[in-house]
């Protein structure tokens with residue numbers, strides 16, 4: 433089974449636009465939207481949810497006031513300052529700051545009265561959906577919630593199971609931006625990572641970081657420069673850098689008002705659209721397709 437992960441190093445480079453195009457031209461695949469903090473592939477593909485599951489990100493400490501003696505042992509034990517005395521027994525002697533609690537369970541272990549219980553913390557949902565481009569596994573994490581890497585791993589695992597059930601050999605992954613834990617999780621088992629970047633100094637800087645990450649994890653990379661005409665010199669520099677680092681360069685996509693208008697309407701962008709950006713995406717796809725054959 434092959435897995436193509438489309439990443440960007442930074443947000444807003446047009447990663448999901450290109451992935452949406454790939455979703456329309458690639459056959460017999462499962463889609464996995466691993467950008468769980470800020471997913472937007474569903475805006476294009478308008479999925480019909482067929483399975484929905486809650487995601488337990490971690491645990492949270494809860495106090496049983498009827499068992500708490502107010503001894504205060506748990507307060508200094510919490511290194512995250514999540515436990516405070518209320519100063520008013522009528523309100524319960526102790527309270528937990530849910531935002532500060534990291535779910536480490538230390539307080540529950542040291543409470544001799546058994547007054548602290550660790551409960552599941554639901555911080556999001558994941559879904560299996562039907563789309564016009566095939567089955568999509570996707571998720572949504574609550575704002576500010578942690579453990580997005582764990583949720584990404586669930587999305588990928590479920591996508592692999594769907595692919596096996598349907599007898600498909602390809603998974604197309606919309607990866608998260610950046611180089612953090614969710615990106616690393618999305619790259620697990622990747623056959624190739626396609627990096628969509630832009631010709632700006634921050635784009636170049638983030639590209640270098642993401643290439644170093646891929647090198648560390650021994651995942652092959654291929655680069656696309658989106659909106660290449662906003663800085664032709666920088667776009668050329670990225671192409672040269674790709675050559676120097678021995679990274680495949682798939683092509684450059686120009687800024688295109690027609691494409692931008694279709695995206696603003698929430699439409700899928702595919703080969704029916706007659707514009708320079710789609711022509712460039714088609715060439716990128718043809719080169720990527722050739723690379724996949726070699727894998």
Ligand code: SF4
Nearest residue numbers: 500501503504506543
């Ligand atoms: S250690 Fe247990 S009994 Fe003591 S204050 Fe904390 S929760 Fe209450």
Ligand code: SF4
Nearest residue numbers: 510533534536537539
């Ligand atoms: S579970 Fe850990 S972080 Fe949460 S309140 Fe208890 S000691 Fe603090």
